[in-house]
Amino acid sequence: MQLALAPMEGLVDDILRDVLTQVGGIDWCVTEFVRVNEQLLPPAVFHRFGPELKHGSRTRAGTPLRVQLLGSNPSCLGDNAALACTLGAPVIDLNFGCPAKTVNKSRGGAVLLKEPELLHAIMREVRRSVPAEIPVTAKMRLGYEDTRLALDCAHALADGGAAQIVVHARTKADGYKPPAHWEWVARISEAIARPVYANGEIWNLHDWRRCRQVSGMQDFMLGRGLVACPDLALQIRADREGRDYAPMRWSELIPLVQDFWTQQRHKLPAVYAPGRIKQWLNWLARNYVEAAELFARVRRETDCVAIDRIVLGLADGIRVRAA
Known part of the structure; x- marks a missing residue:
């Protein structure tokens, strides 16, 4: 069984990848999409989205990182994929799933599911452009407005x-x-001779069990569910192996929250850093009442020093368990 961390634009940046992979259970992760238009991007762009490229394309915990590209020009995507490989990308992933209106309006993401021929041209060109030993993968939705072309797109x-x-x-x-x-994941898997991962609406063990039963898949990509429950991958692995597992307590999450805030504080301008800690606490609040309480304390704060006192002043948690 493979469990992957989804590439969620504006949410799972390199810092959250670092923190979540420290918890464990994740086999690989993906950058936020790198938007490709009509030019070869400078290496600095790839390093901004994937600073792990400078460290063997792995997070601090050793989890492999893939580079995801988004665009509609096959030759430009091919050129940029080739560059990403020279920078150390071990896998190139192509985004055909982003539902954002601004992305779709510029012919990126899920809107391309209207054009299976273009999907094929993009994949073929990127595959041709990168070394044979570098896999090229893709993420897709079931379609744009409906599922009529789902199997065509997968093919x-x-x-x-x-x-x-x-x-x-x-x-x-x-x-x-x-x-x-x-059930559509099962249909796609039956139609193509490629490994397929199921993704979407897996928030807890019950959801994973149902997804596994309905889709028939053995491999899964976890997104918002893993952001809201950082040890969800460990819970799934224990359940799959028939092992007892005690879910992480808030005291075990405190060091991760503090690490996340400290890293964001150093990376971002002071005007932006508070928004990132609030964003993650809001997701954690789905499963931890303490996160909701902490969110309430920092919600109206815009001063980083004040947030330092609140977040870094939390009682020390016990060390996070190993994967």
């Missing part, structure tokens, strides 16, 4: 050379509204 990617495909089990029109249609 286009597989025939173009995709080594594996992650399927977010909703259309662009569905957005992130439940339910996720996991």
Whole structure:
């Protein structure tokens, strides 16, 4: 079983990747999408989205990192994929799932699911442009407005050379509204001779069990569920192996929250850093009442020094368990 951390733009940056992979249970992760238009991007762009490239393309915990590209020009995507490989990317991933309106308006992400022929051309060109030993993978949704072209899109990617495909089990029109249609992941997996990962609406063990049963998949990509429950991957692994497992307590999360805040504080201008800690605490509040209480304390704070006192002044938690 492979468990991957989803590449969520504006949420899972290198710092949150670092913190979540410290908890363990994640086999690989992906950068936020690198948008490719009509030019070869400078290396600094790739390093901004994936600073792990300078450290063997792994997070501090040793979790491998893939580089994700988004765009619609096959030749430009091929050129940029080749550059990313020279910078150390071990895998190139292509984004055909982003539902954001601004992205779709510029012919990126899920809107390309209207054009299976273009998906094939992009995958074929990127596959041709990178070294043979570098896998090229893709993430797709079930379609743009409906699922009529879901199998066509999957075939286009597989025939173009995709080594594996992650399927977010909703259309662009569905957005992130439940339910996720996991039965479609099973249909896609049956239609193509490629490994398929199920993704979407896995918030807890119960969801994972149902997804596994309905989709028939053995590999999964975890997104918002893992952000809200940092040890979800460990819970899944224990359940799969029939082991007892005690979910992480808030006291064990405190050092991670403090590490996350300290890193954001050093990385971002003071005007932006508070928003990142508030964002993650808001997600953690789904599972931890203490996170909701902490969010309430920092919600109106804009001064980093004041947030330092609140977050870094929390009682020391016990050391986070190893994977």
